[in-house]
Amino acid sequence: MKKTHILAIGILAIAIGILITASKDVTTYANFAQAAQSGDKVKLVGQLVKDRPVEYDPEKNADFLAFWVRDDAGEIRRVELNAAKPQDFERSESIVLTGEMKGETFAAAEMLLKCPSKYKDQEIYVREKQG
Numbered sequence: 075m076k077k078t079h080i081l082a083i084g085i086l087a088i089a090i091g092i093l094i095t096a097s098k099d100v101t102t103y104a105n106f107a108q109a110a111q112s113g114d115k116v117k118l119v120g121q122l123v124k125d126r127p128v129e130y131d132p133e134k135n136a137d138f139l140a141f142w143v144r145d146d147a148g149e150i151r152r153v154e155l156n157a158a159k160p161q162d163f164e165r166s167e168s169i170v171l172t173g174e175m176k177g178e179t180f181a182a183a184e185m186l187l188k189c190p191s192k193y194k195d196q197e198i199y200v201r202e203k204q205g
Contacts, residue, residue: 105145110175120145130159155182
């Protein structure tokens with residue numbers, strides 16, 4: 075075999091490996107009911123329920139945030155995230171959460187906020203703090 079053939083096969087093997095690795099990280103968009111049924115990590119889109127309390131006490135635990143979200147199906151559930159509360163959290167128009175259901179609560183590992191802005195939409199990305 076020529077060196078170019080071996081190099082081409084090697085590049086092809088690396089590309090396939092990257093695709094397989096990337097496909098494991100792909101999650102599906104779901105609502106709370108689908109997340110409860112799947113038991114796997116899912117992405118969920120919803121809105122902050124502003125008439126329910128947001129639990130965040132930086133003096134007690136700066137890396138714990140709990141709040142309520144209404145999903146696209148209209149179901150409201152409590153969400154817990156082990157991260158600090160982002161600035162302008164209450165102003166968010168929509169929230170994309172990555173995580174899984176644990177009982178009646180959605181345990182989020184990542185959160186992406188879409189906030190209104192005067193000139194353009196602004197996104198804020200929050201990731202769970204790793205212990």
